[in-house]
Amino acid sequence: MTRYLAWPVHVSLEQTRAFLAFSDQEWSKWPVGPYLAFSRDDGRMVGGTGLAFETPDRAATGYVLAKDAWGQGFATEALGAMVEIARASGVSRLYALCHVDHRPSAHVLEKCGFTCEGTLRQYAEFPNLSPGKPADVLCYARAL
Secondary structure (H helix, E strand, O other), X not given: OOOOOOOOOOOOHHHHXXXXXXHHHHHHHOOOOEEEEEOOOOOOEEEEEEEEXXXXXXXXXXXXXXXXXXXXXXXXXXXXXXXXXXXXXOOOEEEEEEEOOOHHHHHHHHHOOOEEEEEEEEEEEXXXXXXXXXXXXXXXXXXX
């Protein structure tokens, strides 16, 4: 599940604590930040999503799900929720980046009304896929 993430898998408690501190900072600086996603059926945590603000009216979004949660609609539901929260928070441009080979994620973005604006060449590193080597990404966005 971590192959197409733009951050390395946590291998220490310190890395997780650093992410939690980062999350707290985002929530104190902006109206929204990272979220955890839970199954309504059994309450288990299935992944995460959120908004990453760049300006008060521009934010990025994304999602990560446990492998056993794939194909159950969680990504579509999480992304739809982020669209609504972004709209309510005053965001006018919401975007997401997707590795060019990650077709299932691109499909979810398209299902949720995002349009592919183009390919950003050698734009982002995917440390769990090709450490130290920037990869091409698709830039999806939607106006709110």
